[in-house]
Each structure stands twice: as structure tokens, then as C-alpha cells.
Amino acid sequence: MSLFFLRRPSSLTAGLLLAAFSPLAAADTISGADTAWILTSTALVLFMTIPGLSLFYGGLVRVKNVLSVLMQCFALTALMSVLWFVVGYTLAFGSAGVEQGPWVGDLGNLFLAKVSMESVSGSIPETLFVMFQLTFAVITPALIVGGFAERMRFSAMLIFSSLWMVLVYAPVCHWVWGGGWLGEMGLQDFAGGAVVHITAGVAALVAAMSLGGRRGFGQTAMPPHNLTMTVTGAGMLWVGWFGFNAGSAVAADSSAAMAMLVTHLSAACGSLAWMTMEWIRHGKPSVLGIVTGMVAGLGTITPASGSVGPAGAVVIGLSAGVVCYFATITLKNRLGIDDSLDVFPVHGVGGALGLVMAGIFCSPSLGIFSGNGFSDGVDDIAGQLAIQLCGIGATFVYTALVSWVLLRAVNALVSLRVGNEDETAGLDIVLHDERGYDL
Numbered sequence: 001m002s003l004f005f006l007r008r009p010s011s012l013t014a015g016l017l018l019a020a021f022s023p024l025a026a027a028d029t030i031s032g033a034d035t036a037w038i039l040t041s042t043a044l045v046l047f048m049t050i051p052g053l054s055l056f057y058g059g060l061v062r063v064k065n066v067l068s069v070l071m072q073c074f075a076l077t078a079l080m081s082v083l084w085f086v087v088g089y090t091l092a093f094g095s096a097g098v099e100q101g102p103w104v105g106d107l108g109n110l111f112l113a114k115v116s117m118e119s120v121s122g123s124i125p126e127t128l129f130v131m132f133q134l135t136f137a138v139i140t141p142a143l144i145v146g147g148f149a150e151r152m153r154f155s156a157m158l159i160f161s162s163l164w165m166v167l168v169y170a171p172v173c174h175w176v177w178g179g180g181w182l183g184e185m186g187l188q189d190f191a192g193g194a195v196v197h198i199t200a201g202v203a204a205l206v207a208a209m210s211l212g213g214r215r216g217f218g219q220t221a222m223p224p225h226n227l228t229m230t231v232t233g234a235g236m237l238w239v240g241w242f243g244f245n246a247g248s249a250v251a252a253d254s255s256a257a258m259a260m261l262v263t264h265l266s267a268a269c270g271s272l273a274w275m276t277m278e279w280i281r282h283g284k285p286s287v288l289g290i291v292t293g294m295v296a297g298l299g300t301i302t303p304a305s306g307s308v309g310p311a312g313a314v315v316i317g318l319s320a321g322v323v324c325y326f327a328t329i330t331l332k333n334r335l336g337i338d339d340s341l342d343v344f345p346v347h348g349v350g351g352a353l354g355l356v357m358a359g360i361f362c363s364p365s366l367g368i369f370s371g372n373g374f375s376d377g378v379d380d381i382a383g384q385l386a387i388q389l390c391g392i393g394a395t396f397v398y399t400a401l402v403s404w405v406l407l408r409a410v411n412a413l414v415s416l417r418v419g420n421e422d423e424t425a426g427l428d429i430v431l432h433d434e435r436g437y438d439l
Contacts (some may be wrong), residue, residue, distance in 0.1 A: 028124060030125060038250060040243065042128065042131050042132045045139065046242045047240045047243075048139055052141065052240050053233065056237060059224055062222060067436045068108035068150070075146070076158075080142075083162060086111055088170045089101075089115075091104050091166065093103055093178045094121055094179065096114055139197045144200050146205045146340055147204025147205065148208060149416060150423070156417075159346075160410045160416075162325060164203060168403065169199060182194070183368070188384065190259070190304065192302050193350065193352070194303065197302060198351040198355075201345075201349065202396055206404050206407065209337055212417075213337075214423070237294075238267055241267070241298045244263075259306055261310055265310055267298045269317025269318045270324075272290075272321065273318045274296060275290040277325045293321040293324075295346055300316055300357070301313055301316050301317065301320075303355045316361075335339070356391055
């Protein structure tokens with residue numbers, strides 16, 4: 001049985017679910033084609049974080065903080081990888097031969113104790129499945145960096161991110177993909193609308209509110225210091241996202257091909273929609289707008305990339321560009337929340353929108369809008385929407401509460417925010433004793 005079904009459980013019987021959610025679900029023969037594709041996808045998703053997200057975020061901050069953002073993304077890649085090996089994987093997916101509970105995986109795979117060269121996950125080595133999932137556990141905490149950029153202490157960031165991955169990311173991953181209650185309920189989340197984008201977006205929002213805005217926010221212009229760097233990172237994210245979504249089929253098959261096609265179309269439409277909104281409202285299209293729209297399109301198609309067809313992807317991408325654009329304006333201009341790099345309005349709102357759209361377009365009765373070839377399409381749109389909304393609400397509330405508690409605890413331990421003088425001087429010099437540029 002392919003681990004593709006880990007991401008798409010709604011049509012399986014209860015018995016098959018218990019088997020499918022085990023990391024050693026079946027002693028299938030390893031497929032060379034599937035293994036080669038997931039090896040490629042794993043590299044692509046890691047490429048999204050370093051250098052893709054690092055450059056995208058690095059260009060968006062001011063010149064005095066560019067190294068701090070690059071350092072945070074790089075350090076998180078290393079730290080989350082080790083934590084995934086120690087405890088993250090077993091909390092998310094548990095171990096073979098053990099019936100998984102609804103909330104978190106069993107601890108039988110601490111330090112990957114039961115993963116060996118001979119372990120098989122569907123049609124790929126389990127070591128590869130571990131590594132593929134590791135890249136998701138890396139990029140999700142890295143996305144949160146955008147919510148508190150330019151003002152959080154490096155030590156506080158490391159402690160918060162470590163606790164957050166163990167207490168938020170891994171449990172939610174288990175809920176959806178590891179045999180937990182949302183997966184059994186039938187939540188359609190192909191590649192991480194709830195697991196990645198809502199968790200990261202909500203955590204970034206809570207962090208931004210807890211730390212408060214940057215000094216001068218709302219009074220002083222804080223433009224990106226290097227949009228060339230941002231566009232370079234955005235291009236890497238676009239390409240890397242093919243591994244993120246199409247790789248989530250965990251097979252080299254038609255499902256992966258459709259996921260790749262709809263991912264690209266949504267990104268393109270998100271870019272054009274955001275660009276058009278800016279053009280209408282401000283008279284000129286901006287480079288920052290078109291790349292942000294691309295990320296919105298990619299984040300919104302992520303949960304639906306296993307449920308929709310090309311026409312559905314166009315609708316989703318256009319919706320993402322418009323909805324996320326207004327969410328960004330509302331958050332900063334009307335609510336005055338300094339989510340520095342727009343993590344919540346792009347990823348949190350986009351992930352939620354994508355989950356809703358997945359609940360609609362997963363129905364084969366919608367014809368060209370749905371991915372007609374997907375085996376778990378459902379005709380009860382109202383019922384599926386209720387499940388999707390339940391998943392959105394549960395992920396939002398759980399992430400917000402735990403993130404808030406963790407931020408309070410870390411602040412009591414080491415203080416979350418740098419002092420006013422240090423913030424004025426810039427985190428590059430204050431925290432790392434280096435400058436991004438020496439011209």
C-alpha cells in the first residue's frame with residue numbers, strides 16, 4: 001500500500017486506516033521510480049528553506065537585520081533536523097506495529113530506534129519517508145520567523161522553535177497524517193494547509209502580538225532592503241514547491257503529475273491577482289506584490305493539490321491573490337499588528353482558504369474543477385466542508401493557545417525581545433557581531 005494514502009484517508013475503511021498509518025504499513029517492494037522521485041522532492045523541499053525562504057525573507061528586512069534572518073533559517077534547519085530524529089518523527093508517525101492514538105504518536109521510534117536500512121514505507125524506504133517529512137518539520141518553524149523578524153533574541157527564537165515543533169507541529173502532523181483524529185475524520189489536507197500553513201501563520205500572529213511592533217512601526221517606512229534577493233528566493237520557492245506538493249503523492253504517478261500542474265497554475269494566478277489588485281488600488285504593479293501573490297497562490301493550493309483539477313487551481317490561485325491581499329492590508333493598516341513579513345495573512349489565511357476550497361472541489365460532481373481521477377473524492381460537499389472547518393478551527397485554537405503559553409514561558413526564561421538600543425543598532429551587529437554588507 002502506498003503511503004500516498006497517508007495524505008488521503010477519507011475513503012478508506014477503519015481497518016485499512018490502522019494499517020496505512022503505520023510507518024511500516026506493508027512489506028511492499030521498493031519502487032525505484034517512486035524512490036527516485038521522493039529523493040528529488042526531498043531535496044526540493046529542503047531547497048525551499050535554504051536558500052529559498054532564507055533569501056526571500058532576508059531581502060524583505062532592513063539592511064541591519066539581513067544576517068539575523070539568514071542565521072535564523074540556517075540554524076532552524078539544523079536544529080529541527082536533530083529534533084525530528086530525536087523525538088519529532090515518533091510523535092508524528094509513531095512506530096510499526098503499534099496502534100496509534102488520536103492525539104500523538106507512540107514513543108517507540110525515539111532516536112529512530114525502529115528505522116533501519118530494511119524498513120519500508122509503502123513503495124519507498126522508510127529512511128526516505130523520514131527525511132521527506134523532516135523537510136516539512138524544518139520549513140514550518142522557519143516560516144514563523146517572518147512574524148517576529150528584526151526584534152526577537154536569537155536564543156529565545158531557538159528555545160521557542162524547539163518547543164513549538166515538539167508541542168505543536170508534531171501533534172498536528174499526527175492528527176492529520178499520522179493516524180490521528182482529523183485524518184480519521186476525513187480531513188482533506190494533501191500537503192499541509194493545516195499542518196504547515198495554519199500552524200505557522202497562527203504562531204507568527206501570536207508572536208507578533210506578544211512582542212509588539214518594531215520600533216517606529218506605523219510611523220516610519222520600513223521598506224525591504226534588497227528586493228533582488230527576495231525575488232531570487234521567491235523563484236526558488238516556486239520551483240521547490242513542486243517537491244512540497246507533488247512529492248506528497250509519495251509516488252511517481254498521475255497524482256503527483258496533477259499536483260504539480262495545479263501547483264504551478266495556482267502560483268501563476270496568485271501572482272497575477274495580487275499584482276492586479278495593487279495596480280488597481282495604487283496605479284502601479286509592484287515586484288513585492290507579484291512575488292507575495294505567488295507565495296499566497298502556492299500556500300493556498302497546498303491542501304487542495306490532491307483534490308482539484310486545473311480549472312479548480314485557477315479559481316484557487318485567483319482567490320488567494322485577492323483574499324490574502326486584503327488580509328494583509330487589514331492586519332497591518334486596520335488592526336495595527338506588525339506581522340513583519342506577512343506570515344499570517346499569506347500562510348495562515350491562505351492555508352485556511354485552501355482547506356475550504358479543497359472541501360468544495362474534491363467533489364467529482366464539479367467536473368473540470370475537481371481532480372476527477374482522485375479516488376477519495378466525495379459528493380457530500382456540505383459534510384466535507386464541516387470537516388474542513390473543524391480542522392481549521394481545531395488547528396487554529398490549539399496552535400494559538402500553545403504558542404502563547406510557550407512565548408510567555410520563554411520570555412520568563414530569557415526575554416523574548418532585544419532592548420530598544422539593540423533594536424535600533426540592528427540584530428546583525430548586536431547578536432552576531434557581523435554585517436551583511438561591507439561596501
